Amino acid sequence: MKLTLIAGEPSGDRLGAALMQALKTLVPNLQFHGIGGPLMQAEGLASLFPMEELSVMGIAEILPKYRALKRRIAQSAAATLAENADALITIDSPDFCLRVAKIVKAARPAMKTIHYVAPSVWAWRPGRAAKMAAYIDHVLALLPFEPPLMQAAGMTCDFVGHPVVSEPLALKTPQTSPLILALPGSRRGEVSLLAPIIGQTLALLKAHHPTARVALPTVRGVAPLVRDLTRDWPIQPDIIEDATHKRAAFANATVAIAASGTVSLELAANACPMVIAYKMNPITLWLMRRAALVDTVTLVNLVSETRTIPEFLGPDCTAQNLAPALLSLMQNGPATAAQHAAMHLTMQRLGQGGEPPNLRAAHSVLKALNRAF
Secondary structure (H helix, E strand, O other), X not given: OEEEEEEOOHHHHHHHXXXXXXXXXXXXXXXXXXEXXXXXXXXXXXXXXXXHHHXXXXXXXXXXXXXXXXXXHHHHHHHHHHHXXXXXEEEOOHHHHHHHHHHHHHHOOOOEEEEEOOOOOOOEOOOHHHHHXXXXXXXXXXXXXXXXXXXXXXXXXXXXXXXXXXXXXXXXXXXXXXXXEEEOOOOHHHHHHHXXXXXXXXXXXXXXXXXXXXEEEOOOOOHHHHHHHOOOOOOOXXXXXXXXXHHHHHHHOOEEEEEOOOHHHHHHHOOXXXXXXXXXXXXXXXXXXXXXXXXXXXXXXXHHOOOOOOEEEHHHOOHHHHHHHHHHHHOOOHHHHHHHHHHHHHHHHOOOOOOOHHHHHHHHHHHHOOOOO
C-alpha cells in the first residue's frame, strides 16, 4: 500500500508524522511519498522539496511568491500521479494542498483524496466546502462541530479529535521568577512583523517584573531569523528548538504572548494563560475582516464557546495593549481563572481521555479506502 502525503506547515508536519506512525501499526509494508518536514521525514517520508517553501500565509503575502508556488503545485501533482499511490492525503495548508488535489483528481478520478483538517468554513468563505467536494472524497476533522458542514457539502467526514489532547506534557516545577513564553509564529512573515512588538511589550513587562525570564520555542525554518530579531530584546530569550525543552517551557510558563494559530491549543493543554497577538498586511486584514463569519480567531474561544482569551489583531497589536492584558493574567486573578475553565472545557471537547486522535485518524483513512485493519 502506497500513500502520498503533503503538509505545508510545522503543525501539518506534526499531524502527518503522528498519522504515519499510527498507520504503520495497522498496515504492513506501507510506503509513503510526498512533502513534509523533519517529523514526517523521521517516519519514513522523503520530501519532494523543503516543506518550508510552503509556509506562507495571507493574501497579500502570497502574491510575491505566486509563480514559485504555482510551479510547486504542478510539480507536486505530477509526482503524486507518477507514484500511483492508493490515496492522496493532504494536510491543512488548503491554499496549496487543495490545488494539488484538484489537479490529481481531474487526471485520475479513481484516486482517493483525503484532506486532514477541515478548512475553517465556519469562520470565512463557507463556499469552499462545496467547491472542494468536487475533488476531495473524505475529510478528517479536528473540531467536533465540523463534520456536518463537510457532509452537507457532499464529502464523508469523521471527527478524529485534535492531536494536542494526546501529546506528552512535561511536569510543572517550582519557578523562582515569572517565565514568559514568546511565540511569534512559525512563518518568516509572522515572525518579522510580531517579534519587534513582543520586544516592546517585554520592555513594559520588565518594569513590573524585573526578574522575569523569556522562553521562545521556535522551528527549524525560522530559527536563524528569530535569533537575529531578538538580539535587542530587553529580556534576552532562551531560544528553544528541542521538543523536550519546549514541553518544559510550556508546562512552566506563567503567561504567553502568542501568534494566532493552533499554538493556543498547546497552551490550553498546559493550562498556560495567554494573550493572542497578530500583525499582518493591512490588505489581508481588511479582506479577512470583511469575509469573517465569527468574532474571534482563537480556537480556545471557539471550542469553549467563550471569549476569555484576549486578541489584539492588526492595528490593535501594540505593546500598549498587550502589556496590560499580560500583567492582568500574571496577577492570577479572575481573568486567569476564566481562562483555565475555558481551557479545560476545550480539551474535553477535543477528545481528551478517548482513543488517541492519530489512531482515530488512521482508522478513518483505512475506512475511507475500504481497507480492513
